[in-house]
Amino acid sequence: MTYVPSKRKFNFARWFLRTGWRHLLGLAVCVFAVFPILYILSTSLYPNNDINNTTALFTAFSPQNYIELFAQETRPFARWYTNTVYIGIVTSVGSVFLSALAAYAFSRLRFKGRRGGLLSLILMQMFPSILGLVAVFSLLSDFGQVFPIIGLNSQLGLILVYMGGALGAGTYLMYGFFNTVPKEIDEAATIDGASHARIFFSIILRLVAPVLAVQMLLSYIGVTSDYVLASILLSDPNQLTLATGLQQFINDPYSKDWSMFAAGAVLSALPSLVLFLFLQKYITSGLTGGAVKG
Amino acid sequence: MARFRIRSWGSDTPSMSGILWKLGVLGVVDAVATTMIMVLLGQGRYWIAALSIAVLLIVNWIYLRKGGLPAKYLAPGVIFLLIFQVYVLLFSGYTAFTNYGSAHNGDKSLAVQTIQNAAYRTLDGEDYSVALVKADATGHEALLLTSNLDQRVYVGENGQLAVEIPAGSYTLSPKCADPYAEDVTTCMHAAEKAVGYSAVTVDSLSPSQKLSYTSLRVATDLADPTVGIKTADFSTALQVQATLAYDDKTGFFTAIADDDYGNYVKGDVFKPSSDGYFHINGDVNSAKLDGGWRVEVGFANFQTIFTDVQLRAPLIKVITWTFVFAFLTVLTTFILGLLIAFLFNHEKLRGKKIYRAVMILPYAFPGFLSAYVWVGLLNRENGFINTVILGQTPGNEGNFPWLLEENPARLAVLLVNLWLGFPYMFLITTGALQSIPPELNEAAEIDGASGWQNFRLIKLPLLLISIAPLLISSFAYNFNNFSIIYLLTKGGPNDSGVTDYDVGGTDILITFVYKIAFSGTGQNYGLASAFSILIFFVIATISLISFRRTKAFEEIL
Numbered sequence: 001m002t003y004v005p006s007k008r009k010f011n012f013a014r015w016f017l018r019t020g021w022r023h024l025l026g027l028a029v030c031v032f033a034v035f036p037i038l039y040i041l042s043t044s045l046y047p048n049n050d051i052n053n054t055t056a057l058f059t060a061f062s063p064q065n066y067i068e069l070f071a072q073e074t075r076p077f078a079r080w081y082t083n084t085v086y087i088g089i090v091t092s093v094g095s096v097f098l099s100a101l102a103a104y105a106f107s108r109l110r111f112k113g114r115r116g117g118l119l120s121l122i123l124m125q126m127f128p129s130i131l132g133l134v135a136v137f138s139l140l141s142d143f144g145q146v147f148p149i150i151g152l153n154s155q156l157g158l159i160l161v162y163m164g165g166a167l168g169a170g171t172y173l174m175y176g177f178f179n180t181v182p183k184e185i186d187e188a189a190t191i192d193g194a195s196h197a198r199i200f201f202s203i204i205l206r207l208v209a210p211v212l213a214v215q216m217l218l219s220y221i222g223v224t225s226d227y228v229l230a231s232i233l234l235s236d237p238n239q240l241t242l243a244t245g246l247q248q249f250i251n252d253p254y255s256k257d258w259s260m261f262a263a264g265a266v267l268s269a270l271p272s273l274v275l276f277l278f279l280q281k282y283i284t285s286g287l288t289g290g291a292v293k294g
Numbered sequence: 295m296a297r298f299r300i301r302s303w304g305s306d307t308p309s310m311s312g313i314l315w316k317l318g319v320l321g322v323v324d325a326v327a328t329t330m331i332m333v334l335l336g337q338g339r340y341w342i343a344a345l346s347i348a349v350l351l352i353v354n355w356i357y358l359r360k361g362g363l364p365a366k367y368l369a370p371g372v373i374f375l376l377i378f379q380v381y382v383l384l385f386s387g388y389t390a391f392t393n394y395g396s397a398h399n400g401d402k403s404l405a406v407q408t409i410q411n412a413a414y415r416t417l418d419g420e421d422y423s424v425a426l427v428k429a430d431a432t433g434h435e436a437l438l439l440t441s442n443l444d445q446r447v448y449v450g451e452n453g454q455l456a457v458e459i460p461a462g463s464y465t466l467s468p469k470c471a472d473p474y475a476e477d478v479t480t481c482m483h484a485a486e487k488a489v490g491y492s493a494v495t496v497d498s499l500s501p502s503q504k505l506s507y508t509s510l511r512v513a514t515d516l517a518d519p520t521v522g523i524k525t526a527d528f529s530t531a532l533q534v535q536a537t538l539a540y541d542d543k544t545g546f547f548t549a550i551a552d553d554d555y556g557n558y559v560k561g562d563v564f565k566p567s568s569d570g571y572f573h574i575n576g577d578v579n580s581a582k583l584d585g586g587w588r589v590e591v592g593f594a595n596f597q598t599i600f601t602d603v604q605l606r607a608p609l610i611k612v613i614t615w616t617f618v619f620a621f622l623t624v625l626t627t628f629i630l631g632l633l634i635a636f637l638f639n640h641e642k643l644r645g646k647k648i649y650r651a652v653m654i655l656p657y658a659f660p661g662f663l664s665a666y667v668w669v670g671l672l673n674r675e676n677g678f679i680n681t682v683i684l685g686q687t688p689g690n691e692g693n694f695p696w697l698l699e700e701n702p703a704r705l706a707v708l709l710v711n712l713w714l715g716f717p718y719m720f721l722i723t724t725g726a727l728q729s730i731p732p733e734l735n736e737a738a739e740i741d742g743a744s745g746w747q748n749f750r751l752i753k754l755p756l757l758l759i760s761i762a763p764l765l766i767s768s769f770a771y772n773f774n775n776f777s778i779i780y781l782l783t784k785g786g787p788n789d790s791g792v793t794d795y796d797v798g799g800t801d802i803l804i805t806f807v808y809k810i811a812f813s814g815t816g817q818n819y820g821l822a823s824a825f826s827i828l829i830f831f832v833i834a835t836i837s838l839i840s841f842r843r844t845k846a847f848e849e850i851l
Contacts, residue, residue, distance in 0.1 A: 001549060002526075006598070007814065016641075019640065019643055022637045022640060022643055023643075024646075025633070025637055026633075026634070026637060026643075026649045029634055029653060029716075030649060030652045030653060032713065032764075033652055033653050033655055033656050033713070033716075033717070034652055036656075036664070036668065036671055036713070037655055037656075037659060037667075039667070039671065039678050040667050040670075042312065056682075067790060072421070079607075084370070089309065098370050098371045098374060099368060099369070099371065100369050101371060102371035104367050105363075105367035105368045109363055109364045109367070111364040114296070114364075117368075121703055122377050122385065122837075124375070124380075125829060126834045126837050127379075127383055127386075127826075127828070127830050128776075128804060128826065128833065129824030130774070130776045130804060130808060130830060131386060131804070131822070131823070131825075131829065131830075132379075132382040132385075132386055132826075133382070133808075133811065133812070134385075134386070134389060134811055134819045134823065135381065135383075135385035135386050135389070136378070136382055139377075139378075139381065139382070139385075145780045146330075146334060146337055147330065147341065149331065160374075161378060163374060163378075164374045164377060164378020165379070167371055167375055167378075168375065168379060169346070169375055171371060187739070195309065195312060196363060197310070197312050197316075200367075200553065208844060221660070222662065225660045225661045225777075226662075227661050227662050227777055228777065228780070228808075229783060230778065232812075233597075243662040244631055246663070246666065247664075247666070250666050250669060252669065259671060261666065261670075265663045265667060268660060268663060269659050269663055272658055272659070273658045273659065274662050275658075276654060276657070276658030277651055277654070277658065280650075280651070280654060284563065
């Protein structure tokens with residue numbers, strides 16, 4: 001860059017042309033990015049007994065909507081929250097673990113059908129999962145006739161479906177990450193007398209632990225944001241997740257329900273927002289799958 | 295396995311704790327699986343039980359034998375994939391060649407039962423309030439009938455005469471039998487329980503149990519089995535006469551009375567036909583009975599997609615919009631993301647981190663919530679966008695119809711998707727920009743290139759090379775971006791009845807297919823599955839192009 005003497009008189013026009021306009025545009029984009037979120041936060045804090053409109057943000061602060069949200073008997077928000085966390089954690093841990101097992105085999109072992117297996121993984125993840133809904137629905141309804149615990153309207157059934165759906169893409173991604181761990185490490189461990197299970201659990205999994213964590217996080221966010229499968233497979237109000245449950249509040253924007261929805265939205269988004277802000281860097285690399293170095 | 299020869303003098307014998315772990319986990323799996331197999335056998339599902347036993351044996355063989363390492367790592371994933379992806383794919387593939395749907399929901403015996411159930415005409419006579427019960431002694435389903443004429447209470451089982459229950463042996467419902475009765479004190483009450491019979495709530499019934507209750511006919515004349523009392527809505531029961539008789543031997547329906555709606559006359563014979571319906575004399579061009587069964591129809595669904603006149607106009611519209619939507623989404627998000635990335639690719643800019651953290655917010659906000667929040671923001675009368683940003687009068691029905699008319703709704707969908715998608719583009723273009731060697735930049739400046747020339751001729755081409763595959767996969771993703779469309783507009787605003795199909799102004803292919811399968815009255819899984827297969831090929835083609843530009847395939851092939 002050009003050398004700028006430190007004691008030159010501040011020239012606004014010059015500054016604006018160099019960096020000022022960047023701030024201006026940056027601010028504009030920030031406003032665009034943040035106003036819906038500020039709006040929902042503001043709405044959630046607006047004590048709302050007979051609200052028609054709020055034309056200004058943050059004119060009042062009251063926990064009323066939050067209190068009312070948890071007091072709803074027919075719409076058990078707290079229950080939905082724990083359901084969502086439970087389904088999200090079990091699914092993300094389970095699918096990442098199963099993917100890691102399979103990815104280890106693809107990355108480290110050579111066997112018949114390895115190429116074919118990888119190719120079919122890629123092909124399978126191209127099938128739009130929404131279009132498998134009819135099959136998934138009839139599958140679970142068949143399960144349910146014999147084992148209600150994994151049938152329709154059961155969270156375990158939904159978890160199994162999510163895990164089955166996430167495996168293909170997960171294995172393929174993980175396969176890429178395992179390939180970046182040098183093979184010499186396992187070979188050295190083998191010479192030292194480690195069994196394959198030991199190499200996998202104590203060496204490889206530890207080396208890729210950050211990647212596993214990011215994959216779990218992405219899988220968690222994906223699963224907890226799902227609307228379609230959950231809405232088709234779950235029906236009992238006590239079983240619902242946030243994505244399916246909160247929808248009951250939004251039928252009439254700008255009613256009392258809408259304010260409670262705002263409170264629910266803020267609480268539901270909080271974990272995801274916090275995690276993203278702290279883990280930005282890792283998430284970016286997880287997203288692009290190594291195609292671009294971030 | 296050549297490269298693992300090394301372990302022959304290493305340690306092929308796993309540690310004691312490893313073996314214990316393995317046996318422990320395998321033992322739990324075996325125990326659970328054996329219990330499940332017992333249940334299957336108990337219910338008489340022998341084929342599935344046999345299959346499960348085979349899988350269980352294979353799993354035990356894989357983990358107990360020496361060697362065969364790949365199988366040990368692959369088995370759990372493969373089992374899941376077989377059930378939830380391979381089966382789902384095969385099922386969808388097969389369904390595409392059937393007429394499976396709400397009109398052809400099960401096998402032929404179910405269709406026969408459904409038709410028999412619906413084929414009746416109402417006779418004049420006493421009508422009843424009804425409660426569903428089960429006889430405690432026999433477990434038989436029965437109807438508890440309260441006459442709307444004199445409030446006497448009867449119970450009746452299928453094919454048997456109704457028996458009056460003496461007062462005191464039944465409990466009247468606290469609710470009014472007639473919901474429109476004005477005076478609650480004088481209104482009629484219906485019996486809901488009786489001694490020896492336990493009440494059954496409608497909500498607890500499965501579809502097949504419901505069918506079984508609606509098929510129930512309480513006899514009124516033992517000499518004439520075609521007449522009886524039945525309920526269709528679980529709250530009232532009427533005296534009816536069957537209009538169709540089914541002959542188990544021939545498998546034909548014969549009309550024994552004229553149909554009230556004029557669909558058939560006495561003497562018509564309906565025979566099962568190749569299209570999964572009963573037609574008069576089996577002729578598929580003649581009148582049919584409602585209630586079909588699932589049959590294979592070959593390429594008929596694909597033929598419908600390509601030749602049906604009703605489908606053509608909406609389909610062309612939907613496909614065009616799908617491509618426009620996916621393309622414009624990628625374009626707008628990419629341009630905005632690129633713009634900011636360039637903006638911030640400047641060493642002296644202060645507060646970069648803060649900007650970055652704020653701009654990533656839409657991406658971190660859970661997707662389904664974003665859609666719901668935007669539905670509120672874009673509300674016509676009171677939405678924040680209309681009342682605050684555009685300064686229109688709150689509560690006015692003449693405000694800008696964001697989600698209510700076709701073109702505004704399309705604009706809204708693109709706007710929301712821009713909001714959702716630009717942070718991702720910002721992140722990946724920043725990464726790509728930083729990986730461009732700074733020497734190129736300097737060389738260009740020395741050669742006297744202007745900033746714009748530098749951008750257009752050097753940075754942009756380099757950038758595009760590295761992120762083209764990501765742009766293509768973003769296109770493929772948005773091509774099937776079901777949730778944003780469905781949660782924001784449900785594909786609407788709906789076109790007013792030009793065709794038989796339920797199609798709206800912002801429907802993309804996948805939401806349109808979803809509606810064919812799941813919404814409205816004519817749920818057609820077969821047609822939807824045929825569409826799925828075609829979409830699969832489109833996406834596979836797009837992805838293949840993308841993969842060929844990356845190293846993904848080189849590694850494998």
